[in-house]
Amino acid sequence: MTAGDAPGVGAARAGSAQSGPPPQASAWNIANALTVLRIALVPVFGWLLLYDGGHETRYRILAAAVFALASITDRIDGDIARARGIVTDFGKVSDPIADKALMGMAFVGLSILGELPWWVTIVVLIREIGITVYRFMVVSDHVLAAAWMGKLKTLAQAVALSLALLPLAGIVGDWIVWVNVVTMWIAVILTIASGIDYIVSEVRGKRAKAS
Numbered sequence: 507m508t509a510g511d512a513p514g515v516g517a518a519r520a521g522s523a524q525s526g527p528p529p530q531a532s533a534w535n536i537a538n539a540l541t542v543l544r545i546a547l548v549p550v551f552g553w554l555l556l557y558d559g560g561h562e563t564r565y566r567i568l569a570a571a572v573f574a575l576a577s578i579t580d581r582i583d584g585d586i587a588r589a590r591g592i593v594t595d596f597g598k599v600s601d602p603i604a605d606k607a608l609m610g611m612a613f614v615g616l617s618i619l620g621e622l623p624w625w626v627t628i629v630v631l632i633r634e635i636g637i638t639v640y641r642f643m644v645v646s647d648h649v650l651a652a653a654w655m656g657k658l659k660t661l662a663q664a665v666a667l668s669l670a671l672l673p674l675a676g677i678v679g680d681w682i683v684w685v686n687v688v689t690m691w692i693a694v695i696l697t698i699a700s701g702i703d704y705i706v707s708e709v710r711g712k713r714a715k716a717s
Contacts, residue, residue, distance in 0.1 A: 535587075535590075535594070536583075536586055536590075537583045537584070537586045537587035537590070537593075538583075538587075538594060538596055538600070540579040540582065540583035540586070541579070541583050541600050541601050541604050542600070542604075543576075543579060544576045544579045544580060544583075544604040544605075544608060545600070545603070545604045545607060547572055547575065547576045547608070548576070548604075548607045548608050548611050550572055551569055551572040551573055551576065551608070551611060551612070552611045552615055554566075554568045554569035554572060555569040555611075555612070555615040555616075555619075555671065556615055556618065556619070557569075559619065560615075560619040560621070563673050563676075566671060566672065566673050567672065567673070569671055570668060570671040570672045573608070573612060573667065573668065573671055574668065576608050577608070577664050580601075580604070580605050580608070583601065584601065599642070602638050602641065603638070605660075606634045606635065606638055609630075609634065609663055609667070610630075610631055610634065612667045612670075612671065613626070613627040613630050613631065613667070614627055614631075616667075616670055616671075621670060622670065622690070626690065626694055629694060629697070629698065630663075630693075630694065630697050633697050633698065633700075633701040634697075636701070637701060637704055640704075640708075655696065655699060655700040655703050656700045656703075656704070658696055658700070659693065659696040659697050659699075659700040662689065662692050662693040662696050663693045663696075663697065665689055665693075666686065666689040666690040666692070666693040667693075669682065669685065669686040669689055670686055670690065
């Protein structure tokens, strides 16, 4: 028996062959299906929102319902992927795209209807697209994880947009308009602040890595 045929050596080789990164889960899973569903709902939501210039109450309510449904899938698809160990590269790329597409459609749609100043939409889109592009640029080096302020920003945007989408003024009174204005300002401030927070954290991380 040669050294190459020794059981210990064979076992070592087998162990070495089995080592390495574990195989990634299939992209065909429930979490990614929910992400794809969210992307598919974006044009449906946009059509419902812009129908008849946004003046048809029934369609505005339907638009808000589709927006809420899509927002819920944004929450649960990530939870499912992590809980079941089915996080995939497809999900990492498509999930933020779906999220930004939904939010972006809501901001742009409301601005088209004249219900939201364009400067608000432009500021939000610059921040969201900029951070998303940067996340893809550095994904091979490290994962740009969502900070607490970013998560709070997402919640504030969802609340502000939901209030703006629903025709509540005719139901509960004009005071809801001021509530919507305040929540939208909070969302805009958090959007800018969280973007700055990402940049500062990245700069500090690069300096610490260099030193």
